[in-house]
Amino acid sequence: MMANVLIYLETSHGSAGAALKKPAAEVATAGRALADAKGGTLTALVTGALAADGVLGRHGVDEVLHVDGEAYGRHLLDAQAAALEAAIADTQPDVVLLSATVLGKELGAYVAGRTGRALISDAVALTVEGGAVVATKPKFAGKAVAHIAASGPCIVSLRPNAVPPAESPREAKTRTLAVTPPAARVRLREVVPAAEKRLELTEADRIISGGRGLGGPEHWSEILDLATALGAAHGASRAVVDAGWRPHAEQVGQTGKTVSPKLYVACGISGAIQHLAGMSSSKVIVAVNKDPEAPIFRVADYGIIGDVHEVLPLLTEAARTFLSA
Amino acid sequence: MKIIVCVKRVVDTETRVKVAADGRSIDLGGVQFIMAPYDEMAVEKAIQLRDAAGTGSVTVVTVGPAAATKELRTALAMGADDAVHAVVEARMGPNATAEALKQVIDGREYDLILCGKQATDEDDAAVGPLLAAALGLPCVAFVHGLTVDGRTAIAEREVDGETERLDVDLPAVITAQKGLAEARYPGLKGIMAAKKKPLETVACDATGGKTELRSLELPPARAAMVKIEPTAAGMQSLLTALRNDKKVL
Numbered sequence: 420m421m422a423n424v425l426i427y428l429e430t431s432h433g434s435a436g437a438a439l440k441k442p443a444a445e446v447a448t449a450g451r452a453l454a455d456a457k458g459g460t461l462t463a464l465v466t467g468a469l470a471a472d473g474v475l476g477r478h479g480v481d482e483v484l485h486v487d488g489e490a491y492g493r494h495l496l497d498a499q500a501a502a503l504e505a506a507i508a509d510t511q512p513d514v515v516l517l518s519a520t521v522l523g524k525e526l527g528a529y530v531a532g533r534t535g536r537a538l539i540s541d542a543v544a545l546t547v548e549g550g551a552v553v554a555t556k557p558k559f560a561g562k563a564v565a566h567i568a569a570s571g572p573c574i575v576s577l578r579p580n581a582v583p584p585a586e587s588p589r590e591a592k593t594r595t596l597a598v599t600p601p602a603a604r605v606r607l608r609e610v611v612p613a614a615e616k617r618l619e620l621t622e623a624d625r626i627i628s629g630g631r632g633l634g635g636p637e638h639w640s641e642i643l644d645l646a647t648a649l650g651a652a653h654g655a656s657r658a659v660v661d662a663g664w665r666p667h668a669e670q671v672g673q674t675g676k677t678v679s680p681k682l683y684v685a686c687g688i689s690g691a692i693q694h695l696a697g698m699s700s701s702k703v704i705v706a707v708n709k710d711p712e713a714p715i716f717r718v719a720d721y722g723i724i725g726d727v728h729e730v731l732p733l734l735t736e737a738a739r740t741f742l743s744a
Numbered sequence: 745m746k747i748i749v750c751v752k753r754v755v756d757t758e759t760r761v762k763v764a765a766d767g768r769s770i771d772l773g774g775v776q777f778i779m780a781p782y783d784e785m786a787v788e789k790a791i792q793l794r795d796a797a798g799t800g801s802v803t804v805v806t807v808g809p810a811a812a813t814k815e816l817r818t819a820l821a822m823g824a825d826d827a828v829h830a831v832v833e834a835r836m837g838p839n840a841t842a843e844a845l846k847q848v849i850d851g852r853e854y855d856l857i858l859c860g861k862q863a864t865d866e867d868d869a870a871v872g873p874l875l876a877a878a879l880g881l882p883c884v885a886f887v888h889g890l891t892v893d894g895r896t897a898i899a900e901r902e903v904d905g906e907t908e909r910l911d912v913d914l915p916a917v918i919t920a921q922k923g924l925a926e927a928r929y930p931g932l933k934g935i936m937a938a939k940k941k942p943l944e945t946v947a948c949d950a951t952g953g954k955t956e957l958r959s960l961e962l963p964p965a966r967a968a969m970v971k972i973e974p975t976a977a978g979m980q981s982l983l984t985a986l987r988n989d990k991k992v993l
């Protein structure tokens with residue numbers, strides 16, 4: 420027994436209907452690999468309206484457990500925890516996998532506490548060694564990497580963008596699981612949409628970040644234009660956030676968000692150790708800075724020594740033609 | 745308003761990490777320690793909530809080495825009322841830490857427990873929700889705005905680019921995200937006062953670990969930088985390299 424893997428997938432409920440969030444394919448891929456290594460089955464838990472977009476079977480899910488009901492229209496912890504606990508009781512998994520997002524980290528740790536399971540947070544790779552799950556996980560803001568083994572049934576959250584999705588098609592049958600959610604002790608009062616539509620930094624493939632070198636909030640359009648041209652999310656250094664040029668939610672770094680996109684473009688950012696902490700695991704780093712000695716160049720794959728106000732418009736223009744060609 | 749804040753002593757964010765000879769921990773030679781930055785925000789917020797209520801107390805709690813008295817005194821100097829220190833020298837994983845904190849907190853009176861969203865050494869963002877589960881309390885993690893209205897807290901957090909406002913039954917565990925509060929620097933008066941504030945040392949069982957840290961290493965070194973000219977032709981060559989060599993465009 421105890422060789423099964425259960426994955427919990429977040430869905431978003433936009434006007435276009437329910438959709439699995441981007442990390443779903445990554446979590447399914449990692450789950451499939453674990454299930455194969457352990458010789459077990461892979462079950463996916465989906466709550467709320469069922470997202471019928473075929474992602475599940477494509478990435479190796481054997482069975483879908485579906486929990487629905489009024490309490491599952493929007494993610495609230497008490498109801499989600501009840502659903503996940505019911506799915507754990509049903510499938511008796513050795514490993515529960517979810518993504519290391521805001522909601523995933525909260526739910527994973529909370530249910531680990533409630534079920535007495537070992538918790539490993541923010542893994543970037545997973546293996547099975549002698550039956551035990553061993554996770555690779557950044558610590559000290561990515562300045563070190565630890566290998567952590569679970570000594571029993573566990574819950575692991577997986578950092579978005581860490582595992583590239585792979586296909587392993589099969590027919591995933593759906594089974595309904597009846598769950599009576601407990602009284603909600605945390606209730607949604609309202610949702611305040613962002614002033615501008617933001618791509619979620621921690622899940623973004625490409626990020627353009629600006630620092631104090633931009634000179635002031637009035638120059639931020641240079642960052643936004645490049646982000647639009649490259650289909651990227653946009654972030655900022657703490658100096659910029661502290662100066663009130665940009666909101667807290669955009670801060671990248673040790674006391675902001677930890678990101679690992681495929682492409683990170685740092686513009687007018689010196690590269691202080693606390694900033695590097697949040698982005699140095701990016702696959703490719705491009706830096707624009709007028710100071711050739713700026714520490715950001717020590718982690719950059721490509722460095723442009725120059726004035727952001729000249730380089731960014733050039734790069735934006737080039738990107739527009741390049742990507743439309 | 746009685747508030748408990750969980751704070752952790754961590755290595756300074758400036759630290760250049762070296763792996764120690766045991767291959768499982770970092771070399772602490774010359775390393776400075778601080779209160780974890782998000783915990784500082786939580787302490788600040790607790791002080792503000794207490795002061796706004798005009799009554800109550802802020803108790804800071806740590807599970808950690810004897811030397812962590814320093815971080816507790818910092819919290820007291822900021823304005824916390826008292827401190828509880830469960831002395832454990834060894835590193836603990838998240839399950840064991842939450843279990844130890846539960847032991848320290850059980851039997852105490854509180855309306856609210858605040859944690860940092862994550863400790864900047866382990867980077868788990870786990871102990872808050874684990875502790876909530878252990879104590880049977882509701883939980884909201886990653887909160888950047890918080891007000892209290894009687895037995896309900898209103899917590900704000902960012903999810904997928906939107907701000908959620910949540911009503912939370914108290915007592916609850918809430919974890920601090922950037923934006924919740926800007927920690928004050930303790931003044932001389934605060935530092936003097938802190939010396940006389942109560943700091944209780946307690947025992948706890950720290951064996952509830954369910955994970956084992958097998959090894960620690962430095963991340964792989966990055967390749968040497970390629971210089972790009974700040975010209976239109978340079979931009980063209982950069983985009984070409986990003987697409988053809990790196991396959992990220």
Ligand SMILES: Cc1cc2nc3c(=O)[nH]c(=O)nc-3n(C[C@H](O)[C@H](O)[C@H](O)COP(=O)(O)OP(=O)(O)OC[C@H]3O[C@@H](n4cnc5c(N)ncnc54)[C@H](O)[C@@H]3O)c2cc1C
Nearest residue numbers: 630631632656657658672673674675687689691694709727
């Ligand atoms: C506990 C703690 C936590 C922290 N957490 C974070 C964090 O999460 N994130 C974070 O970012 N920082 C963090 N910091 C702050 C960090 O130490 C730096 O102060 C900050 O990152 C600096 O931001 P910056 O690079 O934008 O500004 P600066 O250091 O002022 O650098 C500006 C850069 O822009 C360049 N420049 C100026 N003008 C131009 C121009 N016209 N064209 C091109 N380049 C130009 C300059 O050469 C310089 O390198 C933290 C600090 C502490 C103590």
Ligand SMILES: Nc1ncnc2c1ncn2[C@@H]1O[C@H](COP(=O)(O)O)[C@@H](O)[C@H]1O
Nearest residue numbers: 750751807859860862863868869870871
């Ligand atoms: N040893 C500890 N003592 C007290 N509080 C802790 C300890 N470890 C973690 N915490 C609290 O839990 C939060 C999250 O820690 P972590 O899950 O390790 O990222 C921290 O910001 C602290 O508020």
